[in-house]
Amino acid sequence: MLEAGGLTRAGKARISQEKLERVTALLGERLFLHCTQSECVAFARASGKAPVACDPRNACQRCFGSDNARAVKEVVEACRKRGFSKLVIVGGSPTVRQELERLVPPGALELRLVDGTKARPIDQAKADLQWGDVVLLWGATELHHKVSNQYQDSATGAWKRKLVHVPKRGIAQLLAGLLTHLSPSPPRGRGSG
Ligand SMILES: [Zn+2]
Numbered sequence: 001m002l003e004a005g006g007l008t009r010a011g012k013a014r015i016s017q018e019k020l021e022r023v024t025a026l027l028g029e030r031l032f033l034h035c036t037q038s039e040c041v042a043f044a045r046a047s048g049k050a051p052v053a054c055d056p057r058n059a060c061q062r063c064f065g066s067d068n069a070r071a072v073k074e075v076v077e078a079c080r081k082r083g084f085s086k087l088v089i090v091g092g093s094p095t096v097r098q099e100l101e102r103l104v105p106p107g108a109l110e111l112r113l114v115d116g117t118k119a120r121p122i123d124q125a126k127a128d129l130q131w132g133d134v135v136l137l138w139g140a141t142e143l144h145h146k147v148s149n150q151y152q153d154s155a156t157g158a159w160k161r162k163l164v165h166v167p168k169r170g171i172a173q174l175l176a177g178l179l180t181h182l183s184p185s186p187p188r189g190r191g192s193g
Contacts, residue, residue, distance in 0.1 A: 001027070001030060005026050007019050007023055029049075030049055031050050032050065032051050032061055033054035033059050033060060034052070034053060034060050034062060035060035035062075036057070037060075037062075039062070039063075040062040040063055043062045044061075067172040068099065068171045071171065071172045071175035072103040072104055072171075074179055075109075075178055075179055075182070076104065076108045076109055078179055079133070079182060080108075082133075083133075084182070085110055086112070086131055086132045086133045086134075087109055087112070087133065087136065088114065088128045088129075088131065088135040088136065089112070089113050089114065089174075090114040090116050090120075090137050090138060090143060090147060090148065090151060091116035091137060091138030091139065091141045091143030092116065092141045092143075093142050096171060097113040097115075099171060100113065100171065101113070103171075112131065116138065116142050116143030116148070117143075117147070118147070120147050120151075122150050122153070122154060125150035125154050126154045128151070129151065129154055129159045129162060129163070133162065134178070135151060135162050135164070136177075136178055137151060137163065137164065137165045137166070138166055139165055141169060148165075151163060164181045166178065
């Protein structure tokens with residue numbers, strides 16, 4: 001492929017820094033890297049590009065090594081488009097909170113992860129609503145009503161739009177719920193979009 005693109009020739013082992021960008025672009029256009037998950041293989045085959053099995057699996061262009069990682073990437077992207085940079089998540093287990101912190105690339109999104117099993121004073125709940133662009137109440141996980149009520153009671157006026165309730169388990173599902181909230185609503189009437 002690189003030979004056909006005039007970027008290298010047979011027997012050549014090195015490549016100049018200057019050509020590297022063109023190499024990456026060319027391969028990106030022609031190839032779709034996938035891991036061994038059947039969904040990823042199928043996705044790669046349907047991509048219109050040449051499917052290539054990759055190693056390590058986090059090079060997979062569909063799941064980036066896991067559904068969670070992919071979901072995080074989509075959420076980060078959606079937040080960027082909306083101009084959102086601060087996300088409050090209330091609930092979830094300590095393990096899940098660690099995983100979220102690990103998955104969100106540094107600088108991509110500021111996270112405030114709140115333990116949903118510990119009392120949250122109303123002033124603190126209000127401060128979270130003030131601070132965050134989105135405040136996610138993660139129901140169906142470790143979230144006490146006493147805690148979620150603090151947010152629901154405080155979310156009045158403009159803050160109401162910040163509050164999202166996702167009654168789902170699992171990081172991927174939580175993020176899918178968030179993504180739905182972040183997606184722009186379909187345009188009403190005519191408009192350029
Ligand atoms: Zn994959």
